[in-house]
Amino acid sequence: MVVRSLFRRLCAGQFARRIFVALLVITLLVAGIGLRQWTWQKTKHVRFQHDIVNGFYWGSETLAEGRKLSPDAPDSWFAFFRGYFALYDRVKREAYEGDYGLDYPPLRLLAMSIWARQVREQFPGVDDGHPEHVKPLLHANLVCELISAVALFFLVRLWMRRASGATGSPFLRRVPAERRALICGLTAASVAWLESSMILDAHGWPQWDAWIVPFYLLAALAASTKRWFWCGCLLAAGAMLKGQLLFVAPFFVLWPLWQKRWASALRLLVGFTTTAALLVSPWLLRTPAAWISVTIIGLVGSFIILRRRLPHAGAWIAGLTALTAFIAGALAGGSFAWLQIGFLYGSEHYPYLFISSCYNLPFLLDNLGWSLKWPMWSYEFGSRYVAITPQWTLRVLYLGTLALCARGAARHTRNRDPRGLIAIAAPWLVMFALLGQMQERYLVWGAVVSAVALGVSVRLSAIHFVISVASTAMIAHVMLIDKKLEATLRVINLLHNVRPYASGVVLVCVAVCLWDALAVRLPMFQSRRYRRLEPASLSLGATAEEV
Template sequence: MAIRSFFSAPAFSTCIGDFIRRILVGVLIATILFAGIQLRRWIGDTTRHVRYQHDIVNGFYWGSEVLKQAHRLSPDERSANSWTGFCRGYLALYDRVKDKAYEQEYGLDYAPLRLLVMAIWAKEVRDGFPWVDKDHPKLVNPLLKINFICELVSALAIFLLVRECLRRSRPTQSSLLNRLPQQHRGWICGLAAASAAWLEPSMILDAHGWPQWDVWILPFYLFAALAALKNRWFWCGCLLAVGAMLKGQLLFVAPFFLFWSLWQKGWISALRILAGFVGTTALIVSPWLLRTPAAGIAVATVAGISSLVVLRYKLPHGAELLAGMIGCAVFVIGAFTGGSFAWLQVGFIYGTEHYPYLFISSCYNLPSLLSKVGWSLKDSFLSAHLGSLHLHITLQWTLRLLYLVALALCARGLARHLRDRDPRVLIAIAAPWLLMFALLGQMHERYLMWGAVVSAVALGVSVRLSIIHFILSAASTAMIVHVMLTDKKLEATLPTIDVLKHLRPYGSIVVLACVAIYLWETISTRIPAFRHGELRSGATPSLSLAPEPEEA
């Protein structure tokens, strides 16, 4: 009787229920993880005949160029094959490419960290398999493993982001999501969003079918957003800097965080982001900028004086401020002591000028529609004379200004949603990637993939916005498939290519409509009557999405 009463006790039943629930959740997570792994293997195997080989060849070529440069600068073979020789070749390649280029056609558009990854990959392949043909590099698996890790970390970041927002927000507008218990809603919706991101077809196709390296910057953006939510503005800037050094496209959405900090906390938070960004960037590019002993001594002097000032006056966020000042000193001293900025010209600026077209390949966006009516990227959109001043704005800059305005509106809406504890803050975090692809010129078809992945956070907001996420996912997948099939033009794929080609204008309208809905959800406010009813319908969570107190 005692044993039976023990098993029937409420406390024991609760413990058993929690234990069984955790086992089931663990089995579900393991199943989703295994399904994602198998899907990636299947995509990799079935797309071999349409794989876009150019990007693999290009990465291997520039990685091999680092090794060749190491041989040019080394006195013997042993020194050239050492890691010291490798670093020597890596640091010298940007200057060599810039000096040898004809009319600033560099060919190389890799940011420093991406070039480093490709160079390490090429070195490992050359050391282990010296007979590998440079035109058909095998052993791409190391890069695919990096893609896999970034995909997995991105899914984890989306889970944490959704859970963090919903854990501290008011009930959503979705009656379906509101049926979930408040204490479990965060992790349930977070798991759903992470699963959607993990199984995102366009990301898998981009990372394992194409393959490309676009997914590398996703974890940095997502964790930067998570850091900003927790008022870790300095670390937000650091993450953005590292991500931008892998792929410069992250710089297009980086201003969103500056606008966010300005709308929410003021200029101090914006300075903390800049301090983290400048300090981290300076640390990465300092080997190019500080090439003389005098430059190193000057930076050390500035660092010492700045440290004394920070300690003497006990400035708030002193360590962050110090990192920013030293970072600025590195750039200024590098400019005056003959430091090289070839990494900037070749790795970043060249990429913005390399494709002077409204769109690349097959894109469903506004520039694609504009090209249909005869516009081109450099066409004059606004021209006026103000006395002796001639104002000339091209379509390219018009689209950029429109994008910046939309980005500022997104940040304003996000700050308001944070104050109101509205879960639509998740939509505001996803919107910059969607706006970038929808509005800016010179977009590749792959770039909607970032928005398709991040918009998976909509599964924590409402069913309607979740459906839009899946529409964006389908559009992103269709564009990537179109380009991969067009590159090979196999007989069996010609009808599919023709269908996808004719779908482009309709796809552009659909994508623009979806992005407009996300933008509206970001900047709009709820009807006051609905908000009051919402407050009466349930208890307000003890935690708030309002800004946490600043850390000293």
């Protein structure tokens, strides 16, 4: 009673509340950083070294290609970028039967090349199989995790404010409505910051899956505030780090389409195309003729668009210029090796229903004897052969479910329902649950983003923690299998045996999240005030929504 009374007095004043919140945030920040350092130290003997070695190898190949092309200044930045821009073409030219080995998109290859350059400068005689000085990559992971937590805070607070603090959590209903959005945002961000599977993935494995999380969350925030052009820009930039972001990117295109806002969807595509063209222009525009054609069409298009005073003129000018860049690249000798190696190759590199240890539907299908390209039904007419395989069946099922998630986001936006947050998180969960060729780490994105459930309901919050445990277990299982230490054999055997049951649990959890993403909001959670008003904008101000 004394502690409760003291807590109430402390939170009574606005200044005291701010001090308390600031101290809480600092404590969580320091604790999260310490937990990551502890994870890195304690996983030394079970660390999955293959990804570090692979990244260092391809970064070193960039440096070697640069030295070969610029022997007069082999260690200069000019030589570095020459090697970076030439590596995709060299790998494609030297590949045997389409086996490239390299599957990095452009920005991830750039990051690994910069890291390899730094390591080579500090450790000139380092062995390719034992790279040193991994901390820069761990710091990059840390920064991305921190940005993700901040973005998730603003996303949850935004939706809760729009819903006037409506929530299905009985605990949060006891909090005054004006503070509820802040508390929900802080709770969700704190859980995401301390997410066990992300920490193990980024600082125990380590891998670079954390790099695309802030791009997705910031894209969701941009979409929620109707900044569709910037949403497309963020998705394109994130996809250049890890192509898996492209699996869920159609969700943002379908969202405004369900609202019959064709211009919004088009602006998103323009932003995506513009950013992609900007990042890959060194490969596309390799001749003066290509640059001249893009410049002329861009100037002429700018003149026409500005003269007609079209809305969002800057976006249309950028989109026209970007489209011209891709056409010029195709017609004027540009290279698309970055596309074939960085994106297409990875999608067919592992022709299996699942990889390593996955708790999902493809794992259960594999236990039934199915394979990724097994012809479930086939038909021949003349020289043509058509077959329906599990790979394409699961892809079609996933796309249909993704469209339903977008439908749910559009509906919850109209109803000012905080369960729109679940619709935003659902694509990552559905992707892992349904698609083939998934790796055990890919649930980590759903585990982090599903932390938005902390602002929606207790039931969905519990599901988030179940997903988090499942994601952590899969990552730990593969790490332990790689080393197979005697002390961990019993744990490995346990994790191996629970896979069918864990797969069922994960599928049930995903189904529940999907239902909440699609369901019509219950009247008991609707604000009487908002039933009589037109839908309002998901913005920090009081701007009305475009209908």
